[in-house]
Amino acid sequence: MAAHLRQPQLSVAMETVVQTAVRRGYTAQGEMFSACNMALLAEELCVCKAELLSGGLSGRNWAAVIKHLWSGQPVLIPYDEDFNHEPCQRQGYRAHWAVASGVLLGLNRGSVNNEHAQPDPSLPWLHVAKGGHLPCPITSTSATEVYILAKQGKSLRYQLWSLDSVAQSNGQLRMMDPLRANDGSQYVVPEEGVEAGLAGQAVLLYTQLQEPQ
Known part of the structure; x- marks a missing residue:
């Protein structure tokens, strides 16, 4: 999905993704419990720069994710997937990856520069860019709500998820589902465990061939 946004x-065939990941030792069954390995795989297959974020999706990383999505670049995020594909908190038992490709910002009134944006004629609370690209208006005080446009591989459609809910789900990925861990199959898990490999981490993809800032 990320390659399509490049x-x-x-176009990268799923078979190529899996075979490459197996050959590199990143996976055995298609699982990916290492954000670092995911970044390396993405760089190789998408032919783009990948930046690994760690330390959680709040604070400085919260702003980094928003600005990256605002610039039209995707983010790969591990999280616990609920039955409707939305983020949940299951300690990592339902850990999956999602591709985020857009952001919707709820801003304090007056924080949008009228030089760059104007109200939509039919929805005055919705501001649209005047002509070219609208500079990202995010500051520590301007945003009251943030939603990301994301898709998980098994979902048929994109969904809007609260960035706060994604950050909470991402930060509590601690362990593999015991049922899966004891099903007799071989899996590739970091020596330090699932938490060290996934929790509080995400991968920024520079699919427009820009260097990380």
């Missing part, structure tokens, strides 16, 4: 667009 500029120019890149």
Whole structure:
């Protein structure tokens, strides 16, 4: 899904993704319990720069994710997937990856510069860019709500998720589902465990061939 967002667009077969990950020792059954390995795999297959974020999706990383999405670049985020594909908190038992490709900001009134944006004629609370690209208006005090446009591989559609709920789900990925861990199959798990490999981490993809800032 991330390769499709690359500029120019890149088509990568799922079989190629799995075979490459197995050959590199990142996975055995298709699982990916290491954000670091995911970044390396994405760089190789999407032919783009990947930046690994760690330390949680709040604070400085919260702003980094928003600005990255605002610039039209995707983010790969591990999280616990609920039955409706939305984020939940299951200690990592339902850990999956999602691709975020857009952001919706709820801003304090007056925080949008009228030089760059204007109210939509039919929805005055919705501001649209004047002409070119609208600079990201996010500051520590301007945003009251933040939602990301995300998709999990098994979902048929994109969904809007609260960034706070994603951050909470992402930060509590601690362990593999015991039922899965004891099902007799081989899995690739970091020596330090699932928490060290996934919790509080995400991967920024520079699919427009820009260098990380």
